[in-house]
Amino acid sequence: MELTVYLAGQIHDDWREKVKELAKQRELSIHFTGPQTNHERSDNIGEEILGKQPDQLFRDDAASSINNFRTQVLLNKADAVIALFGENYKQWNTAMDASAALQLRKPLILVRPESLIHPLKELSNQANVTVETIEQAIEVLSYLYE
Template identity: 45%
Template sequence: MTTWRVYLSGEIHTDWRDRIMEGTSALKLPVEFSSPVTDHDASDDCGATILGGEDNKFWYDHKGAKVNAIRTRTLLEKADIVVVRFGDKYKQWNAAFDAGYAAALGKSLIVVHDPSLTHPLKEVDAAALAVAETSEQVVDILKYVILGKLDR
């Protein structure tokens, strides 16, 4: 059986990734997960820590964004399915960028967010093949597309 590569992008403040990974594991689905670095401080500081500090915040962030992009681009390009979760606490411009990048690559895109975000995310939702509200719905989508079986 084929192993499906699923990239999990988006907010880092809830357990949504764990719930998807636990749900697919419980079903014994052949899925390999990847994601961006979810340690917020490491993600922010990687460029300056590795390549040298910057006094100007723009260049500090620029270095970090580029170093992080090495991981993000590589894993997004290898993914069969990209799942992007938008939370309601912060503006996740990086998640929106990942969704757009995945769509531009022709990746199968699943977007996850609360219905209250439907209007601000309408363009992102329009690019997705599925828009879910919960991690459990994502697990059900993965089960269906991998096994071709629908629980009724």
């Protein structure tokens, strides 16, 4: 069995590569997808496709419509979602992706540190599983293969 897992979360460090490596070490058959991790490409995609926009509002709107399209398609194809909330960045996109996964009834593993228990209590309550580390998230996925 091969799973497709969408990795929702901030794009400013290598946590996705760590998740992929942990899955590989356990020989889990998982195809990972996620948001566009090239920040410049994500910010510029609207103008790259639709042309120069008149100001920042329209530039962001054009990019977000295309990024939202991409996210919706990939979330729809996912068997499960891992949503990582860290402490170093604002997590609006992660919250949006996790909420979209819940609306689509995709199984959701929420990864959040102890310091975010209170601010994420409602989202955590809706997730299928809440863990504190990506290692624990991989253990949850690994359990599917037993």
